[in-house]
Amino acid sequence: xxxxxxxxxxxxxxxxxxxxxxxxxxxxxxxxxxxxxxxxxxxxxxxxxxxxxxxxxxxxxxxxxxxxxxxxxxxxxxxxxxxxxxxxxxxxxxxxxxxxxxxxxxxxxxxxxxxxxxxxxxxxxxxxxxxxxxxxxxxxxxxxxxxxxxxxxxxxxxxxxxxxxxxxxxxxxxxxxxxxxxxxxxxxxxxxxxxxxxxxxxxxxxxxxxxxxxxxxxxxxxxxxxxxxxxxxxxxxxxxxxxxxxxxxxxxxxxxxxxx
Amino acid sequence: xxxxxxxxxxxxxxxxxxxxxxxxxxxxxxxxxxxxxxxxxxxxxxxxxxxxxxxxxxxxxxxxxxxxxxxxxxxxxxxxxxxxxxxxxxxxxxxxxxxxxxxxxxxxxxxxxxxxxxxxxxxxxxxxxxxxxxxxxxxxxxxxxxxxxxxxxxxxxxxxxxxxxxxxxxxxxxxxxxxxxxxxxxxxxxxxxxxxxxxxxxxxxxxxxxxxxxxxxxxxxxxxxxxxxxxxxxxxxxxxxxxxxxxxxxxxxxxxxxxxx
Numbered sequence: 141x142x143x144x145x146x147x148x149x150x151x152x153x154x155x156x157x158x159x160x161x162x163x164x165x166x167x168x169x170x171x172x173x174x175x176x177x178x179x180x181x182x183x184x185x186x187x188x189x190x191x192x193x194x195x196x197x198x199x200x201x202x203x204x205x206x207x208x209x210x211x212x213x214x215x216x217x218x219x220x221x222x223x224x225x226x227x228x229x230x231x232x233x234x235x236x237x238x239x240x241x242x243x244x245x246x247x248x249x250x251x252x253x254x255x256x257x258x259x260x261x262x263x264x265x266x267x268x269x270x271x272x273x274x275x276x277x278x279x280x281x282x283x284x285x286x287x288x289x290x291x292x293x294x295x296x297x298x299x300x301x302x303x304x305x306x307x308x309x310x311x312x313x314x315x316x317x318x319x320x321x322x323x324x325x326x327x328x329x330x331x332x333x334x335x336x337x338x339x340x341x342x343x344x345x346x347x348x349x350x351x352x353x354x355x356x357x358x359x360x361x362x363x364x365x366x367x368x369x370x371x372x373x374x375x376x377x378x379x380x381x382x383x384x385x386x387x388x389x390x391x392x393x394x395x396x397x398x399x400x
Numbered sequence: 401x402x403x404x405x406x407x408x409x410x411x412x413x414x415x416x417x418x419x420x421x422x423x424x425x426x427x428x429x430x431x432x433x434x435x436x437x438x439x440x441x442x443x444x445x446x447x448x449x450x451x452x453x454x455x456x457x458x459x460x461x462x463x464x465x466x467x468x469x470x471x472x473x474x475x476x477x478x479x480x481x482x483x484x485x486x487x488x489x490x491x492x493x494x495x496x497x498x499x500x501x502x503x504x505x506x507x508x509x510x511x512x513x514x515x516x517x518x519x520x521x522x523x524x525x526x527x528x529x530x531x532x533x534x535x536x537x538x539x540x541x542x543x544x545x546x547x548x549x550x551x552x553x554x555x556x557x558x559x560x561x562x563x564x565x566x567x568x569x570x571x572x573x574x575x576x577x578x579x580x581x582x583x584x585x586x587x588x589x590x591x592x593x594x595x596x597x598x599x600x601x602x603x604x605x606x607x608x609x610x611x612x613x614x615x616x617x618x619x620x621x622x623x624x625x626x627x628x629x630x631x632x633x634x635x636x637x638x639x640x641x642x643x644x645x646x647x648x649x650x651x652x653x654x655x656x657x658x659x660x661x
Contacts, residue, residue: 164570171573178580182589189452189594193442256573320431331438 146242147250151218154253165255172259173266176209180267194330201328202271204354207282208325210264211289211349216257219249222294226301226314235392245383249294273357281360285353288372289325292348295375296321298383305386317344325350345371403498404506411510426522429468433523436464437530453593459620460591461531465523466543466616467588473516474554475508481562482571485652494653501649504562505555512551535620542627543619546610549634553611556641559649566652587613607637 158165180202187198215222228234228248237244237251268274268282300317304310324346329337340347348371356364440460443452450456455463481504484490493500524534534540561574583589586608592600603609614630 161569167568167570168573171577175573175576175580178577178584181584185584185590185595185599188596190443190447193446316427316431319428323431323435327435327439331435331442333438336434336438 143243143246147246150247150250151253154220154250158253158255168255169259169262172256173263176205176260176263176267180205193328196328196330199272200354200358202267203273203282203357204328204350205326206264206266206268206271207285207289207353207357208264208322208350209260209267210286211293212322213257213259213261213264214286214290215293216254217261218253218257219294220252220254220257221249222297223254223314223318224252225249225298226304226309226311229301229304229386229390230309230311232392234387234390238390244387245298245380249298277360278357281357282353284368285357288353288368289349291372291376292345293321295372295379296345298379299375302379302383302386305389320344321346321349328354341367341371345375348372348375404502407498407503407506408510408513411507412514415511415514426518429465429472429519429523430526432468432472433461433465433526433530436468437461437527453591455591455593455620458531458533461527462535463591463616463620465527466619467612469516469519469523470547470550470554470612470615471582471588473512473519474551474558475511475515476558476575477504477508477555478558478562478571478575480504480507481559482565485562485565486569501559501645504559508555508558509551516547536622538622539619542622543615546615546618546627546630546634549631549638550611550615552638553607553634553641556638556645557611559645560641563645563648563652582608582612585609586611587616591617593617604633607641610634610637 183198183201183205187201191197221228225248234244234248237247240247264286273282297314297318301310301314303313307313321344324340324344327350329340329347329351332340337347340351348367352364352367352371355361356368440457444450444457451459481490484493490500493503496503528534557578558575561571561578564571564574585603585606587595587603592603592609592613595603603613610630610633614634618627618630
């Protein structure tokens with residue numbers, strides 16, 4: 141309960157900071173929605189020409205975009221440091237968080253908010269509502285799918301970026317992991333062969349963010365449900381474990397810092 | 401001219417000073433070509449055809465390789481300019497004995513030359529593995545010539561977005577929208593040949609196809625008529641945007657406020 145209060149206080153502070161420059165904040169949201177919409181034109185053109193690919197049509201793609209954009213949006217807006225954790229570790233900026241009596245990882249992740257994430261979230265919800273799967277049970281499955289997506293995005297990137305504790309600067313590797321995860325999650329894994337599908341379920345778990353949740357929303361199956369619950373939880377717990385393990389190796393930079 | 405050549409050379413040396421980082425960046429192009437080959441491989445299999453709107457599967461993969469080389473090699477000059485405007489560094493650059501825009505042009509060209517060369521090498525290896533032998537030498541020649549115009553147009557857009565920082569605080573959003581317009585109307589994700597006619601007409605009336613479609617399409621299917629049409633289009637748009645950029649730059653200088661320190 142104490143941690144819940146704490147995280148809500150952080151989100152409130154982040155929102156207040158964003159509201160300080162509200163014109164820039166709302167511009168970011170609107171532009172991100174336009175950005176996603178323009179990108180989706182590719183799929184409109186594609187399915188206008190080819191109708192369907194291995195059972196995937198324009199509605200399924202809208203659903204996939206809805207889930208991925210919402211998951212990314214929640215991660216970026218509420219846990220914005222999940223994409224810059226490596227920089228925090230390498231820059232010796234964990235000192236600040238270590239000196240406070242709060243869970244370090246949670247505190248670091250929620251200390252930053254990326255305003256455009258709200259644009260992704262709104263776009264994602266809109267895309268889902270227009271996909272044709274906006275029914276009461278579809279919505280429940282969508283929410284579960286988004287939750288799984290958030291866990292995978294954060295869990296996977298925390299694991300990769302925690303490697304900084306052992307390897308030093310892994311900013312370039314983290315950027316590649318982020319780019320690969322995000323790009324692959326926006327394509328249905330039915331496009332790829334069996335080996336690639338296996339990689340997309342394990343090494344780069346992009347299928348667990350986009351394809352699997354989308355298939356789960358389309359049609360309930362126990363296999364998808366199990367993958368959706370177990371995969372994200374494994375990644376989330378593994379990320380916490382690896383971060384804590386790495387934290388023991390953390391060396392302070394003794395730099396004088398001001399956290400704003 | 402000599403000083404701009406020195407800036408260009410310096411930037412090339414800077415880029416190859418860190419080989420690890422230099423190679424790391426090229427992994428991205430391999431990933432993207434792999435995804436694209438997966439999408440079009442499946443599409444061609446399902447459509448049960450060798451060619452779609454005149455383009456074969458190897459054409460599509462090599463087309464995307466060239467388009468991606470240009471996209472990933474395009475230096476984000478807008479971010480540098482925007483940052484310099486916001487943190488006031490621009491004041492120090494303006495009193496140096498070189499032109500602000502030509503400085504960024506040379507530095508960007510130095511960055512771009514290195515990145516594009518590396519992307520071209522890595523991208524060609526991946527495309528060759530996935531789709532077979534590369535296009536004919538005439539395609540390489542036409543692509544290279546049109547790459548010059550495409551790059552100048554990219555520079556003009558990036559510089560205009562960067563200069564917008566004189567007026568608005570946040571310019572990243574403009575870059576994202578610009579990028580997506582190139583992705584769609586420039587034919588980055590989908591060659592213009594696949595567009596419905598009405599959309600092709602709209603696209604050709606805009607500068608975007610001359611920045612992306614021109615080099616990529618001529619690379620995989622060299623065509624003398626198309627080459628001259630694309631070159632003509634590039635000449636017109638480059639003239640238009642160079643004038644716009646010069647005008648905006650002049651106006652931007654008037655917005656500049658230096659607070660000492």
